[in-house]
Amino acid sequence: MTEIDTQETGNRFDEAFERIKKSTGMRTQVEIAKLLDIRQSSISDAKRRQSIPDSWLIKLYQIYNLNPNWIIDGESPQFLGEQRGGALSVRDAGDVYGRKPKxxxxxxxxxxxxxxxxxxxxxxxxxxxxxxxxxxxxxxxxxxxxxxxxxxxxxxxxxxxxxxxxxxxxxxxxxxxxxxxxxxxxxxxxxxxxxxxxxxxxxxxxxxxxxxxxxxxxxxxxxxxxxxxxxx
The missing domain is CATH 2.10.109.10 (Umud Fragment, subunit A)
Known part of the structure; x- marks a missing residue:
């Protein structure tokens, strides 16, 4: 699996990172780094490459059910639910905002x-x-x-x-x-x-x-x- 390149459609790293912050309730790079269990310098490296690592997307999906496509492109839906009966259900945003994961x-x-x-x-x-x-x-x-x-x-x-x-x-x-x-x-x-x-x-x-x-x-x-x- 390779990193998703955002350079093809322009510089959107900042927009994607803002979506990550807003959806997780985190405000700073330090908080995001702790959440993702990475060094803060890894965020600077990703910004320099204009690329969101797959490992971030996987962890954000596992914790918050965040849709990787929404993080990268703002493409709806924002949340993805668990797969049941062969169909992927959309998770209600209120499930996340009503009860922030501990x-x-x-x-x-x-x-x-x-x-x-x-x-x-x-x-x-x-x-x-x-x-x-x-x-x-x-x-x-x-x-x-x-x-x-x-x-x-x-x-x-x-x-x-x-x-x-x-x-x-x-x-x-x-x-x-x-x-x-x-x-x-x-x-x-x-x-x-x-x-x-x-x-x-x-x-x-x-x-x-x-x-x-x-x-x-x-x-x-x-x-x-x-x-x-x-x-x-």
Whole structure:
């Protein structure tokens, strides 16, 4: 997927950006950057290129149901609803203006072991991120991926949301585990019943499988991966 080029029909970045601000209730570039989970400099870069990145359009649709064509060209309808019965329904603007979607500030923890760690990995916040209501939950843990072992599914630098209440292991699922020396790792757990163990598999074939005894894996599991935020 490539960025939508607005140069073909003239300089409309400012108009598109104004539509984003008005429809989200945000007033400044700082607020928009937090909402989109991007650096403020990314907005300046997009303005210089006169191009609205697809990743912005996708996130604005996911949070507000904003029509990408409306953002770019002002083309109606402004809001798109969920697809039901094979037809795309239009969402009433009052649904958004009557109840503005909530956002939560969540700490982002490092995956590496803290120098003060005595008995394993501990939650050590290093930054914060704005999380839309539908992705937030009381049991949420957010980390920033610091390795490339789960690429291409989860790239280095991606934000990963982990549900700490979901510890029931399903073979093939993605889980965060507290591993000695390594700290927190994210792996695909595969049950090897014949040998009484679990395989810790990376999606990146350059990394070899690890193993852990079946009776020891439960105490290592922090939670199951619920979502991933990253550039595409």
């Amino acid at each position: 956002h939560y500030q969540a700490p982002v923890c490092a995956m590496s072991l803290s120098p003060q760690s005595q008995g394993g990995w501990t939650e050590t916040p290093v930054e914060t991120v704005t999380v839309p209501e539908q992705f937030h939950r009381p049991s949420l843990l957010v980390v920033r991926m610091d390795e490339s072992d789960m690429e291409p599914l989860i790239g280095r630098g991606a934000l990963v949301g982990i549900d700490k209440e979901r510890k029931t292991i399903r073979s093939g699922g993605l889980y965060a585990l507290d591993m000695p020396v390594e700290g927190l790792v994210i792996k695909r757990l595969l049950h090897d019943a014949e040998n009484g163990r679990f395989l810790l598999r990376s999606d990146n074939p350059a990394f070899m499988d690890q193993t852990i005894a079946a009776d020891a894996v439960v105490e290592r599991v922090i939670g199951r991966v619920a979502w991933v935020f990253q550039e595409i």
